[in-house]
Amino acid sequence: MTANSKTAKSTIGDVSRAAGVSEKTVSRVLNGERYVSADLRHKVEEAVARLDYRPSFAARALAGKRSYQIALIFDNPSPYFAQNIQAGVMARCAQQGYRMIAQPCEAASPTVVDEIAALIDQAQLDGAILTAPISEHDGVRALLRARGIPYAMISPAQLDPEVASASIDQADGARAMTAHLISLGHRNIGFVGGSERFATSAKRLAGYQAALAAAGIGADPSLIREGDYDFASGSRAAEELLSLAVPPSAIFASSDDMAAGVLAMAHKMGVAVPDALSVAGFDDTDLAAVVWPPLTTIRQPVRELAYAAADLLLSGKTEQVQMDFELISRASVGRG
Amino acid sequence: MTANSKTAKSTIGDVSRAAGVSEKTVSRVLNGERYVSADLRHKVEEAVARLDYRPSFAARALAGKRSYQIALIFDNPSPYFAQNIQAGVMARCAQQGYRMIAQPCEAASPTVVDEIAALIDQAQLDGAILTAPISEHDGVRALLRARGIPYAMISPAQLDPEVASASIDQADGARAMTAHLISLGHRNIGFVGGSERFATSAKRLAGYQAALAAAGIGADPSLIREGDYDFASGSRAAEELLSLAVPPSAIFASSDDMAAGVLAMAHKMGVAVPDALSVAGFDDTDLAAVVWPPLTTIRQPVRELAYAAADLLLSGKTEQVQMDFELISRASVGRG
DNA sequence: TTGTAAGCGTTATCAA
DNA sequence: TTGATAACGCTTACAA
Numbered sequence: 041m042t043a044n045s046k047t048a049k050s051t052i053g054d055v056s057r058a059a060g061v062s063e064k065t066v067s068r069v070l071n072g073e074r075y076v077s078a079d080l081r082h083k084v085e086e087a088v089a090r091l092d093y094r095p096s097f098a099a100r101a102l103a104g105k106r107s108y109q110i111a112l113i114f115d116n117p118s119p120y121f122a123q124n125i126q127a128g129v130m131a132r133c134a135q136q137g138y139r140m141i142a143q144p145c146e147a148a149s150p151t152v153v154d155e156i157a158a159l160i161d162q163a164q165l166d167g168a169i170l171t172a173p174i175s176e177h178d179g180v181r182a183l184l185r186a187r188g189i190p191y192a193m194i195s196p197a198q199l200d201p202e203v204a205s206a207s208i209d210q211a212d213g214a215r216a217m218t219a220h221l222i223s224l225g226h227r228n229i230g231f232v233g234g235s236e237r238f239a240t241s242a243k244r245l246a247g248y249q250a251a252l253a254a255a256g257i258g259a260d261p262s263l264i265r266e267g268d269y270d271f272a273s274g275s276r277a278a279e280e281l282l283s284l285a286v287p288p289s290a291i292f293a294s295s296d297d298m299a300a301g302v303l304a305m306a307h308k309m310g311v312a313v314p315d316a317l318s319v320a321g322f323d324d325t326d327l328a329a330v331v332w333p334p335l336t337t338i339r340q341p342v343r344e345l346a347y348a349a350a351d352l353l354l355s356g357k358t359e360q361v362q363m364d365f366e367l368i369s370r371a372s373v374g375r376g
Numbered sequence: 377m378t379a380n381s382k383t384a385k386s387t388i389g390d391v392s393r394a395a396g397v398s399e400k401t402v403s404r405v406l407n408g409e410r411y412v413s414a415d416l417r418h419k420v421e422e423a424v425a426r427l428d429y430r431p432s433f434a435a436r437a438l439a440g441k442r443s444y445q446i447a448l449i450f451d452n453p454s455p456y457f458a459q460n461i462q463a464g465v466m467a468r469c470a471q472q473g474y475r476m477i478a479q480p481c482e483a484a485s486p487t488v489v490d491e492i493a494a495l496i497d498q499a500q501l502d503g504a505i506l507t508a509p510i511s512e513h514d515g516v517r518a519l520l521r522a523r524g525i526p527y528a529m530i531s532p533a534q535l536d537p538e539v540a541s542a543s544i545d546q547a548d549g550a551r552a553m554t555a556h557l558i559s560l561g562h563r564n565i566g567f568v569g570g571s572e573r574f575a576t577s578a579k580r581l582a583g584y585q586a587a588l589a590a591a592g593i594g595a596d597p598s599l600i601r602e603g604d605y606d607f608a609s610g611s612r613a614a615e616e617l618l619s620l621a622v623p624p625s626a627i628f629a630s631s632d633d634m635a636a637g638v639l640a641m642a643h644k645m646g647v648a649v650p651d652a653l654s655v656a657g658f659d660d661t662d663l664a665a666v667v668w669p670p671l672t673t674i675r676q677p678v679r680e681l682a683y684a685a686a687d688l689l690l691s692g693k694t695e696q697v698q699m700d701f702e703l704i705s706r707a708s709v710g711r712g
Numbered sequence: 713t714t715g716t717a718a719g720c721g722t723t724a725t726c727a728a
Numbered sequence: 729t730t731g732a733t734a735a736c737g738c739t740t741a742c743a744a
Binding site for chain 1: 713714715716719720721722
Binding site for chain 2: 094096097101120122123126130140158162
């Protein structure tokens with residue numbers, strides 16, 4: 041290996057000359073096509089390794105049908121969630137020789153569709169992965185369909201039998217958590233719901249209500265508060281709930297930022313956690329898990345959802361994969 | 377605008393025909409070159425708009441000297457930090473017709489240099505932006521230099537007069553915070569330092585010590601603990617500090633995750649915040665600010681650092697920009 | 713199983 | 729100030 045090999049950028053022509061074969065044969069080996077003799081294949085592989093050759097994305101995209109690029113289109117959710125999804129998708133792409141283009145955007149902006157159209161044209165996208173609430177954006181989905189770009193959705197509000205997706209059962213998660221609280225002896229369970237901007241909110245509320253009904257516990261509307269998926273709204277809701285004549289003995293917040301807010305407010309109001317109050321969260325983000333140990337959470341396997349979505353997209357499958365959530369009880373894990 | 381215009385991908389040839397000029401002239405207009413008559417320029421612009429034409433990145437990269445792509449290379453810092461930096465850099469790139477390629481990596485991995493070399497070759501990078509601790513990685517920086525790829529650093533440990541960078545004065549931030557605590561009457565101030573993996577840790581400690589010295593307060597080694605920049609190590613350090621015969625009346629944690637840990641431990645040990653204990657943090661991530669209101673922090677203007685680094689890189693300047701930090705006192709802001 | 717030729721959409725070069 | 733023509737590095741189509 042000469043000193044140059046670290047600096048020189050070799051081409052497919054260099055490789056073909058070094059291996060004594062045609063450029064097309066090198067291309068065949070690179071793309072794993074059939075009809076290459078073991079002998080030539082070996083020679084090519086050796087030359088590729090020796091020259092430290094790597095194909096140009098630009099040339100491949102221009103000449104071929106595929107660009108080996110897919111986009112991850114997301115609307116500014118929690119940074120923890122976004123980073124996890126991004127890392128997961130990127131890892132799977134890299135494994136298969138693809139590159140991921142991160143495309144943050146605002147679902148509510150009037151220009152989203154144009155922005156994504158520009159991306160498709162300029163980057164010659166092979167596919168896309170959508171997270172909520174972009175996965176609910178009709179304009180974006182129509183564009184993708186019109187352009188013939190395959191896509192997969194992560195935790196979409198509605199399963200679409202024609203579109204690949206990876207998700208957990210939101211309602212069942214909330215049901216399981218509520219049932220868990222009931223099994224601990226709680227009868228008076230507060231619920232902090234999420235904003236209507238996300239379709240998951242209604243599902244989580246439904247799960248909570250289903251568990252209560254299944255246990256024969258009457259629904260008490262004063263125990264249900266609407267939040268905004270953020271810390272402040274969780275605090276606010278907790279203040280109201282804990283000020284009730286008969287305060288709840290447990291509060292289930294349907295996001296972890298809100299659960300953290302509930303905990304902070306409980307501390308502030310001198311309510312002992314977990315002795316006088318159990319706090320539970322629905323964890324989209326891993327945030328509460330990091331910051332606030334004394335918490336029971338329903339965890340979405342975020343990384344795994346990303347893997348699944350990427351795998352579906354790259355393999356061209358159009359399945360709706362349902363994954364399991366985890367119920368993590370800190371009390372038993374004993375991390376605090 | 378026909379129905380087709382939303383679906384058709386037009387080329388520079390289509391535009392040249394529509395405008396009645398040569399392809400080269402269209403190219404000149406697109407790239408803002410001189411020597412194009414106002415008349416033709418106008419015709420071309422009109423045709424571009426009418427056809428909704430957007431140049432192909434792949435073709436530009438292949439034919440031209442520039443790929444209009446830069447990489448953001450970062451090693452898994454806090455998700456909040458990463459998302460902010462990414463959003464900032466991406467925004468500036470988009471403004472100037474560039475694309476940002478996010479490249480997470482591990483500074484300690486033996487393959488980082490190869491991974492980045494692959495990226496340079498395959499994507500034909502025009503430049504890169506490095507965050508700590510990649511900005512301290514000699515192998516990576518040597519590679520970039522050898523390949524002739526310009527780069528900018530965000531908050532590097534050492535300013536390099538040859539390399540563009542955007543940063544705040546870490547030592548001065550820690551000094552300012554410590555001086556602030558002293559001005560509130562504190563004399564007994566605990567310090568939780570960061571890991572030696574980041575060169576900033578030593579600087580923050582130095583700032584803390586400088587402020588104490590300036591106020592004529594003797595250094596007490598038992599008040600200084602080493603942490604790991606995470607929640608757990610902050611809790612641990614706080615537990616030790618608050619168990620001292622004479623516990624500190626204020627604790628300054630040099631990261632916000634650690635500050636959150638300090639706060640949680642104070643609550644757990646029944647130490648009233650902020651009455652019996654002031655807690656201060658150095659905020660790289662916005663995390664504690666979101667989750668833990670009763671906190672005084674030194675905030676890095678993360679978004680602005682990203683803007684500055686991107687602007688420097690894209691304009692080809694080799695300056696070392698120093699930005700101001702903010703001292704945010706929650707008590708006065710009154711957010712809790 | 714292998715190779716030849718053409719062309720992808722743009723910019724660089726050089727001539728007009 | 730404009731425009732022909734030849735690259736750029738690869739894959740497609742087709743031939744051998």
